[in-house]
Amino acid sequence: MHMTTIRVLCHLTGVKDLLLFLSTIFIFYLLYLLRHLPIPTATTAVTTITTATPFPCAATAPVSLSQILFSVAGSSPSFPRRTPYLNLWYNPNSTNAVVFLDRPNRSLPGPPVFISSDTSRFPYTFPSGRRSAIRVARVVKDTLDLELKSNFDFSDIRWFVFGDDDTVFFVDNVARILSKYDDRKWYYIGCHSESYEQNEKHSFDMAFGGGGFAISAPLARVLARVLDSCLFRYPHLYGSDARIFACLAELGVSLTHELGFHQVDVRGDIFGMLSAHPLASAASLHHLDTVDPIFPGMSKIQAVEHLFEAVRADSARILQQSVCYDHSNVFTVSVAWGYAVQVFQGNRLLPDLLQLQRTFRPWRRGGKVFSSHYMFNTKDFPSDPCEMPVIFYLNSVLSHTNGSWTTYTRHGAWNCERNTAMKELVNVKVFSGRLDFDVGQLKAPRRHCCDISSRVNETLVIGIRECGEDELIRMQT
Numbered sequence: 157m158h159m160t161t162i163r164v165l166c167h168l169t170g171v172k173d174l175l176l177f178l179s180t181i182f183i184f185y186l187l188y189l190l191r192h193l194p195i196p197t198a199t200t201a202v203t204t205i206t207t208a209t210p211f212p213c214a215a216t217a218p219v220s221l222s223q224i225l226f227s228v229a230g231s232s233p234s235f236p237r238r239t240p241y242l243n244l245w246y247n248p249n250s251t252n253a254v255v256f257l258d259r260p261n262r263s264l265p266g267p268p269v270f271i272s273s274d275t276s277r278f279p280y281t282f283p284s285g286r287r288s289a290i291r292v293a294r295v296v297k298d299t300l301d302l303e304l305k306s307n308f309d310f311s312d313i314r315w316f317v318f319g320d321d322d323t324v325f326f327v328d329n330v331a332r333i334l335s336k337y338d339d340r341k342w343y344y345i346g347c348h349s350e351s352y353e354q355n356e357k358h359s360f361d362m363a364f365g366g367g368g369f370a371i372s373a374p375l376a377r378v379l380a381r382v383l384d385s386c387l388f389r390y391p392h393l394y395g396s397d398a399r400i401f402a403c404l405a406e407l408g409v410s411l412t413h414e415l416g417f418h419q420v421d422v423r424g425d426i427f428g429m430l431s432a433h434p435l436a437s438a439a440s441l442h443h444l445d446t447v448d449p450i451f452p453g454m455s456k457i458q459a460v461e462h463l464f465e466a467v468r469a470d471s472a473r474i475l476q477q478s479v480c481y482d483h484s485n486v487f488t489v490s491v492a493w494g495y496a497v498q499v500f501q502g503n504r505l506l507p508d509l510l511q512l513q514r515t516f517r518p519w520r521r522g523g524k525v526f527s528s529h530y531m532f533n534t535k536d537f538p539s540d541p542c543e544m545p546v547i548f549y550l551n552s553v554l555s556h557t558n559g560s561w562t563t564y565t566r567h568g569a570w571n572c573e574r575n576t577a578m579k580e581l582v583n584v585k586v587f588s589g590r591l592d593f594d595v596g597q598l599k600a601p602r603r604h605c606c607d608i609s610s611r612v613n614e615t616l617v618i619g620i621r622e623c624g625e626d627e628l629i630r631m632q633t
């Protein structure tokens with residue numbers, strides 16, 4: 157070591173200073189690298205240093221939609237009824253998707269349709285179940301086999317995502333979520349059911365098929381190779397998802413839970429679920445043709461189309477919940493972006509608003525006590541008119557390059573005699589910037605804040621923004 161360097165080191169007091177010295181040199185090195193990397197604009201440089209790594213081999217690039225193949229399992233009699241849901245998220249210009257049916261039906265617009273391979277040689281012994289479960293499980297293999305049998309080229313595909321014909325995906329969010337993971341490793345990503353009973357019956361660690369699940373490409377290739385042997389060992393299981401789960405367990409792989417995939421094992425009005433979505437990006441909704449229309453006064457499919465107006469404007473923000481309080485401390489506002497706004501009288505503490513209001517019913521009718529137990533905290537939807545929120549549902553979406561205005565229109569009257577402040581409110585207008593998370597923000601998300609910027613007669617104007625460093629979401633009392 158050179159003498160002057162040694163002398164400098166001798167002046168440093170202890171290990172702490174040495175580390176400081178080395179990290180300073182490292183930061184200068186990073187800055188040097190950044191200056192010599194092709195980066196789009198100077199303003200992104202600061203975030204690049206903390207999130208994406210400047211070393212090309214250390215992490216994978218964000219997943220683009222073209223690197224995902226969605227594979228949908230349908231059945232010939234139900235498929236025509238469900239293609240409208242499928243075509244909401246499938247765009248031939250940007251989404252790769254294929255459909256597997258049991259037998260041909262008339263041709264419909266949408267992704268290319270294939271007929272599942274014959275599964276009659278596999279045993280099925282679950283009492284009162286349906287052996288189509290084997291066919292649907294085998295869609296994993298049928299999908300990977302397209303490369304051999306139908307000249308598909310999957311060399312660019314990093315993730316295979318499986319769902320039912322009544323699974324509605326938010327495809328850009330699926331890509332965002334998958335960007336958190338290294339697709340060169342083995343990953344099985346999805347979510348359990350909302351119903352405690354369903355999970356107890358099947359598994360808390362199984363990705364429920366209707367909510368959709370993702371398998372990284374190298375794992376999907378291996379799973380496709382070994383799947384048939386598993387199908388012979390698990391004739392006693394009920395569903396297709398249980399078979400995939402069992403086979404992946406045999407491969408030594410466990411589920412990575414992502415709370416944005418929604419099996420929707422509930423019935424009735426799912427307002428309580430949609431208005432308090434977890435901070436995770438919304439990836440899918442299932443069973444939208446068994447639950448009530450998600451917007452009042454519309455058909456089921458019209459209602460989902462309506463939600464997609466907001467999805468198209470800012471998919472990352474869809475259903476994300478922000479809470480704010482008015483300056484005069486009279487009411488609390490909870491925004492589920494792109495869906496609904498609730499205005500409560502008085503001060504509602506944030507943790508109480510994160511609990512799901514039980515507007516929905518258990519999946520299983522009647523049955524045992526725990527059929528009404530869920531995998532999240534719930535509370536009664538209030539019956540006292542002064543405790544009830546006034547609900548405003550999405551009316552229109554106006555998006556431009558920097559963000560969007562979403563307008564929500566009042567549904568139902570305010571019947572509380574004690575307070576009239578909310579009586580005349582008719583509309584809530586919400587401004588928000590377009591969300592574009594980097595991987596770091598996806599891994600450690602933080603809820604956004606909002607402000608009630610003005611009240612012009614019957615319209616409440618709200619702005620959503622990132623919270624300040626020390627900012628708390630609370631009433632300023």
Ligand SMILES: *[C@@H]1O[C@H](CO)[C@@H](O)[C@H](O)[C@H]1NC(C)=O
Binds near residue numbers: 233260
């Ligand atoms: C095709 O779909 C219709 C419903 O649109 C259904 O009634 C019919 O049975 C289906 N055909 C086959 C061959 O499954």
Ligand SMILES: *[C@@H]1O[C@H](CO)[C@@H](O)[C@H](O)[C@H]1NC(C)=O
Binds near residue numbers: 247248249
């Ligand atoms: C796909 O691209 C074509 C040509 O650019 C365009 O005309 C069409 O509207 C696009 N389709 C969709 C569903 O976006």
Ligand SMILES: *[C@@H]1O[C@H](CO)[C@@H](O)[C@H](O)[C@H]1NC(C)=O
Binds near residue numbers: 556557558
């Ligand atoms: C978008 O943001 C830019 C920069 O802040 C601003 O100059 C422009 O006026 C904004 N456009 C709209 C439509 O708000």
Ligand SMILES: *[C@@H]1O[C@H](CO)[C@@H](O)[C@H](O)[C@H]1NC(C)=O
Binds near residue numbers: 612613
């Ligand atoms: C608000 O209401 C008052 C009285 O009804 C009316 O004069 C005023 O023009 C309204 N303001 C707006 C911005 O609509």
